[in-house]
Structure formats: structure tokens, C-alpha cells
Amino acid sequence: MNALAVTGGRVLHPDGRVSEADVLIDADAGRIEAVGEDVTAGREIARTLDAEGGLVMPGLVNGHTHVSMTLLRGYADDKPLESWLREDIWPVEAELTDDDIAAGAELGILEMIRSGTTTFADMYFSMDRVAEVVERAGVRARLGRGVVAVGKEEAEARADLEGSLEFARTYDGAADGRIRTAFMPHSLTTVPENLLTEGIELAAEDDLWVHLHANETTDEVEPIVEKHGVRPLEYAADRGALGPDRFLAHGVHVDGTETELLAETDTSVIHCPASNMKLASGIAPVQRLREAGVTVGIGTDGAASNNDLDLFDELRDAAMVGKIGADDASAVPAAAVVEMATSDGADAIGLPGGRIETGAAADLIVVDLEAPHLTPAHDVVSHLAYAVRGSDVRHTVCDGTVLMRDREVTTLDAATVMDRAAEHAADLVARAEE
């Protein structure tokens, strides 16, 4: 066995307990072999990661993003979703080249590895280029090409749909299984009924997952209620968009019937608190969804509506806004957001990981706890939700491979990636504003 040992720290166990323990990893299999106090005794260890003064926990799962949108970070702020997309974002996205998308993906994945995210779900275009970066950077992802029909001729929209299905079929299982895919219609209002139904039927024929934005703003809910006389998620269910291998981003404006529908169909929701606050979309009923038995993960959404991909920020935002939303300070507690960002997030998007236990995927991070803002440490789980930042992450491991050691990313060259992304971003904006 090619053994990697993470030693001298404390471990966050799946039940939320924290204890002193080492973690033994089979690096070739990408699996956790053992967790405990003596697991390295008498073993030949090829490499060691020092976890002294730190917490070993699952790599975080960013359940919904558009990673290449890092190029648009800070480009258009302080607007609601509709006008932000139509007036600012979509015109610039129309100028995006494949190379821009690759440069943005490198930047976003670099940022995620540095802040402790090993796994993400992504909807964008030129996804073959994103897949290439995922493979090289060593992370895990569920990827899909977004389908938008607004402003397009039927033939062009149909070609988009075909492209999304084709990408999903071709890349599922790529990068030694680290890449899984999904058919990704953008949302219930940007893809018309016939294309949505048809795409989902074709996806189901090939057992492909489905991911879309849903019930993000009231502007998205009203047209569906008006046109079809039912709530958006009832409409979605009738078109096959709900089920255990489907997950929705946002779920902000979800009523009681829709909550039941999500629970009954075992459909997961990815909560994106920062994006929902920034675009003033509303407050997702996370406490209610969880109480109903819906699996809820956490996502950053794109960097243009966040504006970073640091998932620790999102844990804090989720806990905070969850309380405001429920008008109850005990709602969405620390342990819940940690679960949402790890095991529940992995389950929501159907990827392995999210647990430090024997047999689980070796996707883990070491968080440095020796810092003024983390002292004293009465309750480590509280710190993860309310005080830890992405910059506290010391090591990142995915699929048994060390992606960052002592804050140095090993699979991407940080300086090169940042320079290239800044250059692509400047050229892109210049072209769009020409």
C-alpha cells in the first residue's frame, strides 16, 4: 500500500465528535484505510502530513458554482438577478472564449483548494476545458453544460441541449472517476417546457443526473404560476425534473407543498446564502427543508454574485441567515452547516467523500486551529461554522493525492494561474465594452 498518514491532530468524525486521532490513507486507492490513535504503528508510511495543532475534517463540498465566473469577480455588483444577468453578465459571457473559461476555472479551482474545497458542482459552457483543469488540479466535480434558450432561435437552443447531453455522456467517469456529469438546463424559466421535458427524458435514458436553478427569485415563480397554474416545483415534478439523482440550486421561494414534494421525491437542494443575499433574492427556508427531510448542501454560486469561493464564509452565512429566516436563533445551528458543507453536500450532488471514516474517499483537509481568532477552542464545530476562514486551511487532500501542503498548492502554479486569469479577465471586459 502507498500509505499517506495525517498525524498529530484531532479528527472530526461523521457523528460530529472530535477526538485526537491519525488518519491512514491508501493513496493509490484514494481511500481512508483507518482512523484512530495507533493506526500508523508498525506500518510503512510513504508520506506524512503534519496535523499538529489542527483539525482533520472532510474536504468541503461546493454544491453549486460557475467556477469560470471568477473572471467576472467584482465586475457587476449591487443589482437584482434579472437585470444583473441580462444587462451585465450575459453580454460579457457572450464574448467568452474557451481559453478564458480554462483560465477562470484554474483560478477558481486554485481558490477552492486553498480554502479547503475538494469537491464541487459546476454549470457553465466549454465544459471540456473545465474538465481538463479538474483532472489536472486533482479535485472532484460534477460538471454540466448549462442550457439557456432565451434570446435564441429554436435550432440554436436545441443544439445547446444536444451539446449538454453530449458533454454529460462523454465525460461521465472521466479523470479516473473524479468527474461525474449532469444534464443542466439553466432554470425553469430560461428553458421552455418542450425542451425541458425532452432533455430530461433523453438524460434519463442514459441514467444521467440533472441539475438546474429553481425558485431563486419571485420573478421566476410568478410566470410559472401564471402560465401553468401550479407552483414551479409541481411543474418541475411533472416534467421529470425531481428525483434522487437530481438537485436544485437555490430553492429560496419554496412553499409547504413544494417542500413536501422535494422530500417525497428525494430531491436535494443547494443553498447559496451569499448569492441570495447579494442579489436580494430572498431567504431560503433551510430549517424547514431540513426538518422535512430534504438533503441540503451549500454552494457559493459564481464569484460574480458572492464574490469569493471560500466555503467557510458560506457556512457562516448559512447559519446566520437561517436564523433570520426562521426568526429563531436555534435554527440552522453550527453542526447543521458543517453537515451541509460535508456529508450532506456530497450526498446531494452524488459524489463520494464528506466523511472521515474507514472506507470513505480520501478527501480531507487540515484546518489550523492555532490562531487568535480561533482561541480559545471551547467547541471546534462552533469554530468551523462561525470563526474559521478559508485561509486557515493548511493541507488539502483529494482522492488520496495531496493538492496543497503547508498552504502551497502542488498541482497548480498559483502565480501563473493568477497572472493568466487577470490577463484574460481584462481582455474579456475590454472586448465586451468595445
Ligand SMILES: N[C@@H](CCSC[C@H]1O[C@@H](n2cnc3c(=O)[nH]cnc32)[C@H](O)[C@@H]1O)C(=O)O
Ligand atoms: N448562458 C449559457 C449557459 C448557462 S451557464 C450558467 C449560467 O448561469 C448564470 N448564473 C450565474 N449565477 C446565477 C444565478 O444565481 N442564477 C441564475 N443564473 C446564474 C451564469 O451567468 C451563466 O450564464 C448559454 O447561453 O448557453
Ligand SMILES: [Zn+2]
Ligand atoms: Zn448559479
